[in-house]
Amino acid sequence: MRTIRIGAGAGYSGDRIEPAVELAERGDIDYLVFECLAERTIALAQQAKMKNPAAGYDPLLAARMTAVLPICRAKRIKIVTNMGAANPEAAAEKTVEIARKLGLAGLKVAAVTGDDVVAAIRETPRRLEETGTSTTDLGNRLVSANAYVGAAPIVEALAKGADVVITGRAADPALFMAPLIREFGWAMDDWDRLGKGTVVGHLLECAGQVTGGYFADPGVKDVGGLGRLGFPIGEVSEDGTLVVTKVGGSGGQVTAQTVKEQLLYELHDPATYFQPDVIADFSQVEVAEIGPDRVRVTGGTGRARSDTLKVSVGYIDSYIGEGQISYAGPGAVARGRLALDIVRERLALMAVKTSELRFDLIGIDALHGAARSAGAGEPWEVRARIAGRTDTLAEAVRIGNEVETLYTNGPAGGGGAVKSAREIVAVQSVLLPRALVGASVQILEA
């Protein structure tokens, strides 16, 4: 049976680049997919685009394309990526510019647009799924609204001969499913195969997380070669059977365990995984180790897609001010607690306006609260951390200042103070009727 080999060249925007080069050079792959767009990333990209109309795409796009384009051209590997973020057209133009510089005349680069639905959201009030409030309440704090588009426009771009397809917001699994639909001619209502294709995309989209990254636990789950972790290859058959593997000799490991962990990653009801193209069902998936670093995955399925598309709405939520300072040696915990108490008192005395405050002792209770660390023995060092939410940046700045002044006004031996204040762009979801989202494809040539 014919198989297509898809490599995952990135699991997030800032991911390592050389594992993608390794995949292109030695992975014997047909497609290289870069998934680089977290929930909030596109809202931040939209802000960048508002400041500069030529910006708003992935900051590592140029570095990634420069690294892989010549190899992919030579080996006829097609690239699919959501590095377009808030500006797929500008990302495509930049890619064409890089291709020309590299002497890759004739390279076809497609931009998929239409996910930006901010106009539709501004026009008609919609319910925000998480809080149940209306989008109109966001007023001018609304930054972005992007629908998760499916595989169809990517398939269209590939059919038009694109060597590189650059999208904005698309469902992560769709980036991987589109090549399968294109190559195998899967029907867009073949829910069983689209369900299997979703399994492929879901397992590969976080790159190193299925090849031994986010997995190692020395003594219990040992993984070798994490410094040169290999990124995954999905070998997919026409019937949707998947074998997850990686480049021979690269670091990490592909085992039933790494695949199972990633299968359930960010999954809620395994039988009902909403995607733009299908409602996928992972509940009957089976995994089997069939060779070294080769795991076969079968049993995914799906049912008819829903009438709505999920829209990720980015908005300016608040500001967060933060400060940290460390204490060590005998009595470190007591001095850390004293530091927290002083800052608590200072924020009240100075009437810093906050809607939420948090006082942590890193090393004691910052991650899971105080109960779990009680009786674990006193650590050599602790780090006091104070974070608070405010309505303005100026107010947020005052929180870190009250931590920094502990240098000369606080407990003995406080060191390494840092402070920060930042605008918080948060994200909620809206469900939008499909008819209101129209994706389109433009092709540029180098």
Place this chain on the structure above:
Amino acid sequence: MKLRELAHSRTGDKGNISNISVIAFDPANYERLRRSVTVERVKAHFVDIVKGEVVRYELPRIAALNFVMHDALGGGVTRSLALDAHGKSLSSALLDLDIPDDEPA
């Protein structure tokens, strides 16, 4: 016995919801996990962290459970004040869960 001896685990986040998988190292222990790692126990384990509902899904074919914990991430990863806003470290906390020895294997 700690859960860590029987199972491995990974945390994922979506909005203010955290999901934690519990996967048997040995599929033969799946039934034991199903009996021991109940919604009630997981809820009690995270009583100071998870404010909302906890739902458990069963995946016998991969000998795994999936816990979906609502209102678990301080308002959600994009606005939380927490040091670990994603709650990535929650899986390690769950593996500290005590599994009663008296429950038959």
